[in-house]
Amino acid sequence: MEMSQPPAAEADWWRQAVVYQIYPRSFADSGGDGLGDLGGIISRVPYLAWLGIDAVWLSPFYPSARVDGGYDVDDYRDVDPQLGTLADFDEMTARLHGRGIKVIVDIVPNHTSDRHAWFREALAAPKGSPARDRYIFRDGQGRDGAQPPSDWPSTFGGPAWTRVQDGQWYLHLFTERQPDLNWQNREVRDDFLTTLRFWSDRGADGFRVDVAHGLAKNLVEPLERLDGQAALVSPLDGTHPLWDRDEVHGIYAEWRRVFNEYDPPRVGVAEAWVHPSRRSRYASPDGLGQAFNFDLLEANWNAGEFLQVITDNLADAQQHGASTAWVLSNHDVVRHASRYGLPAGDCLSSTQNAKTWLLSNGTSPEPDRGLGLLRARAATLLMLALPGSAYLYQGEELGLHEVADLAPDVLQDPAFLRSGGAEKGRDGCRVPLPWTTGGPSFGFSTRAAHLPQPAWFGPLSVQAQEHDPASTLALYRQALSWRRRFHAAENLEWMPGTNGQVLHFGRPGGWQSVTNFGPRAVPLPHGTVVVASSPVQEGLLPADTTAWVIPPAPDRVARRQSRRYGPASDAVPLIRRDSIGPPPGP
Numbered sequence: 391m392e393m394s395q396p397p398a399a400e401a402d403w404w405r406q407a408v409v410y411q412i413y414p415r416s417f418a419d420s421g422g423d424g425l426g427d428l429g430g431i432i433s434r435v436p437y438l439a440w441l442g443i444d445a446v447w448l449s450p451f452y453p454s455a456r457v458d459g460g461y462d463v464d465d466y467r468d469v470d471p472q473l474g475t476l477a478d479f480d481e482m483t484a485r486l487h488g489r490g491i492k493v494i495v496d497i498v499p500n501h502t503s504d505r506h507a508w509f510r511e512a513l514a515a516p517k518g519s520p521a522r523d524r525y526i527f528r529d530g531q532g533r534d535g536a537q538p539p540s541d542w543p544s545t546f547g548g549p550a551w552t553r554v555q556d557g558q559w560y561l562h563l564f565t566e567r568q569p570d571l572n573w574q575n576r577e578v579r580d581d582f583l584t585t586l587r588f589w590s591d592r593g594a595d596g597f598r599v600d601v602a603h604g605l606a607k608n609l610v611e612p613l614e615r616l617d618g619q620a621a622l623v624s625p626l627d628g629t630h631p632l633w634d635r636d637e638v639h640g641i642y643a644e645w646r647r648v649f650n651e652y653d654p655p656r657v658g659v660a661e662a663w664v665h666p667s668r669r670s671r672y673a674s675p676d677g678l679g680q681a682f683n684f685d686l687l688e689a690n691w692n693a694g695e696f697l698q699v700i701t702d703n704l705a706d707a708q709q710h711g712a713s714t715a716w717v718l719s720n721h722d723v724v725r726h727a728s729r730y731g732l733p734a735g736d737c738l739s740s741t742q743n744a745k746t747w748l749l750s751n752g753t754s755p756e757p758d759r760g761l762g763l764l765r766a767r768a769a770t771l772l773m774l775a776l777p778g779s780a781y782l783y784q785g786e787e788l789g790l791h792e793v794a795d796l797a798p799d800v801l802q803d804p805a806f807l808r809s810g811g812a813e814k815g816r817d818g819c820r821v822p823l824p825w826t827t828g829g830p831s832f833g834f835s836t837r838a839a840h841l842p843q844p845a846w847f848g849p850l851s852v853q854a855q856e857h858d859p860a861s862t863l864a865l866y867r868q869a870l871s872w873r874r875r876f877h878a879a880e881n882l883e884w885m886p887g888t889n890g891q892v893l894h895f896g897r898p899g900g901w902q903s904v905t906n907f908g909p910r911a912v913p914l915p916h917g918t919v920v921v922a923s924s925p926v927q928e929g930l931l932p933a934d935t936t937a938w939v940i941p942p943a944p945d946r947v948a949r950r951q952s953r954r955y956g957p958a959s960d961a962v963p964l965i966r967r968d969s970i971g972p973p974p975g976p
């Protein structure tokens with residue numbers, strides 16, 4: 391393995407990359423069975439290159455019963471036969487690399503599936519055996535051990551413990567078909583190092599780490615009670631028995647050593663639902679390198695919330711030498727075009743608000759789809775102007791809304807099935823993509839897709855948008871192309887125009903982004919508008935719109951001398967969340 395240090399630019403490709411998330415089973419089907427596959431991705435590599443992204447992240451494509459959309463993995467070093475073969479993975483990677491696109495694979499270390507060879511071995515083995523020690527088996531409480539070993543709940547509802555035939559219980563923080571691994575077991579740790587090398591050797595450039603904050607658990611007896619405080623976001627001191635414990639970083643330090651065996655070093659992006667102040671530990675250069683910043687995804691559409699999230703996260707990233715990984719949509723939340731078309735709920739995050747709305751099958755309150763899309767376009771353009779990397783979710787470039795009215799009998803998500811309908815679940819953002827205006831599944835497959843697509847997908851298909859300069863697809867392409875041209879240091883300077891309605895900032899090189907969150911048009915800064923999320927005219931920026939502006943040359947020179955915001959050594963002191971007062975009025 392080549393150990394020499396690669397040039398910084400290549401080693402740091404991920405710091406400001408635009409990563410496109412592919413949910414393989416819903417992206418494109420080449421096999422004609424209604425389920426997306428690697429052949430489908432291969433067939434769409436030209437599209438991904440044309441779109442202008444830097445990398446793809448593939449949600450799991452491993453052998454799986456799909457109890458949890460593939461996040462129940464039977465074998466970490468193979469491809470689900472329904473999705474293809476290892477040879478297909480190699481071909482896909484080669485084709486993507488050939489177009490300059492990096493590949494990030496999803497790794498699911500908190501739990502295996504119940505079909506994994508290790509779990510089958512554990513069930514067949516006696517209490518206290520090495521096979522059981524790879525998982526978290528315990529005796530129950532009460533008479534005959536008939537009560538679960540602790541009061542820990544499963545994230546998808548119900549208890550986190552299931553009893554097996556000999557009376558012991560095993561832990562599963564998700565469904566009972568996803569038993570949690572014991573990360574105190576050396577064999578478990580070593581096996582994942584083997585998996586990281588397996589995919590790195592096959593050309594994977596990085597790893598998205600599922601439930602990164604869950605691997606280290608306090609298993610000291612008696613198991614700590616939670617007494618109902620089961621929130622995913624844990625306390626700030628790393629003392630929660632299940633989430634975000636400090637020891638978890640010892641695991642990622644080992645992973646980092648493996649990443650650094652490669653040239654360029656591999657990178658990890660943590661899915662860690664932790665307090666923002668603890669996120670950067672996951673993203674440190676000694677750890678995974680990156681962690682999703684879910685704050686923007688949670689924020690409601692208003693200037694104050696966005697300003698706070700941006701300043702806070704850039705400050706944290708700068709302090710820890712990390713880059714920020716911005717996200718507006720992914721396979722776990724209601725699409726942002728739908729979220730922003732809803733009235734903001736009382737004290738609720740944008741995603742919580744939308745989850746409640748989903749329970750009405752998308753009817754109450756009646757969403758304003760036009761407004762939602764307008765704002766989604768503006769939010770995306772703002773996000774793409776920020777320093778750091780940006781993660782896009784398949785279909786957002788088409789302006790897709792959530793499919794909120796899927797009938798109960800087609801739903802696949804355990805969040806729906808295990809909650810007895812108390813949650814609608816995440817299938818509505820996982821409906822297969824429309825590629826063409828018609829056909830059995832709008833070009834996704836030669837037959838009906840594994841989740842039904844609504845008729846309104848046709849006019850939003852790639853075919854319907856690819857030649858329309860006003861389309862959302864065209865906006866994404868323009869933005870990605872300008873972003874590439876504007877590529878600059880990870881600095882940002884707030885401009886005086888920033889207030890309770892408008893966020894206006896400049897980036898190195900002099901270009902600026904300005905977003906109007908308010909209901910009335912505001913004056914545009916001087917200069918040339920190179921891309922805008924909705925039509926601008928007569929020097930005005932309409933409501934719910936972002937524009938990128940190149941100011942006249944003298945302004946750019948002056949700005950270059952001015953304050954910076956980012957990892958540069960002469961950066962100004964950072965604005966912390968606690969030092970930000972309410973944004974100045976309009």
Ligand code: NOJ
Nearest residue numbers: 458461564600601661722
């Ligand atoms: C996070 C993944 O994004 C989600 O889809 C999955 O259900 C859970 N982790 C469990 O693996």
